[in-house]
Amino acid sequence: MRIDFDPAQCDRDVFYRLLTATVVPRPIAWVSTTNRDGSCDNLAPHSFFTISCVSPPVVQFTSVGRKDSLRNIEDTGAFVVNLAPEPLFEQINATATDFPHGISEFDAVGVAREPSVRVKPPRVAASPVALECELHSTLRLGDSTVVFGRVVHAAVDRAVLTDGHPEVTAMRPLSRLGKDEWATIGGLREIARVPYTEWQGGEAGSTTD
Incomplete structure (x- = not known):
């Protein structure tokens, strides 16, 4: 049995x-990010995140x-956009604190910066991947506001690359x-996509004269 939820009737x-x-x-x-006059760097986790486009590369x-x-x-x-890795779990969570405007999460939490190549905001030095x-x-x-960003530079730690990937x-x-739940990658499963020409569940794999 299902329970129905009507967003028009539910509390937000x-x-x-x-x-x-x-x-x-x-x-x-x-x-x-960095504020207009460059006096304060902001750092915050956002979990409504994905790729929007590949050419040109756009994330949102x-x-x-x-x-x-x-x-x-x-x-x-x-x-x-800095990758949020498991070893920095507590720092990532801490940067979600509602610090007053004008306080840098980098400084308050103790997250080390490094300069970006193409944009003004700094990168997280310990993050293995940064998308400028x-x-x-x-x-x-x-x-809410959806933010689309064109990726103009990607920096990847050599230590996480295997055959360039x-x-x-x-x-x-x-x-x-x-709730307050987070997940790590856990177990992995691999399976290749099946081309339609090799699909055995239909007629594509069969031949007729």
């Missing part, structure tokens, strides 16, 4: 918790409400689940 937070517990796991964009994350990350990106047109982005566009949806077991990315 109730349906938010239902969505975030259902759409799992969600990769984390650990977004670094959603800011629920208007936070420093969004304001800084609107002001400067740039941000960095220039703002492509934003889309306002209700209480990022290896997930070396990167050890975290993901968000519902």
Whole structure:
């Protein structure tokens, strides 16, 4: 038996918790930004994150409400998506604290920076992958804003590359689940996609005269 939830009738937070517990796991964009005058670097995890386009390379994350990350990106047109790795779990969670405006999460939490190559915001020095982005566009949806960033530079730690390709077991990315739950990569399963010409469940694999 199913229980029905009508978003028009539910409390906003109730349906938010239902969505975030259902759409799992969600990769984390650990977004670094800089304010307009360059006096404060911001760092915050955003778990509504994915790839939007490959050519040109565009990634997106959603800011629920208007936070420093969004304001800084609107002001400067740039941000960095840093991979959120398992060894930095506690620091990543700490940067989600609602620090007052003007306080840098890098400094408050003790996260080491390194300069970016193409954009002004710094990268997280200990993150194995950083995607430097220039703002492509934003889309306002209700209480949230979707931020699209064109990736103009990618920096990958040699230690996580195997044959030139990022290896997930070396990167050890975290993901968000519902409530206060997080997930590691856990066990892995591999399976190749089956071309239709080799599909044995239909007629494509058979031949007729």
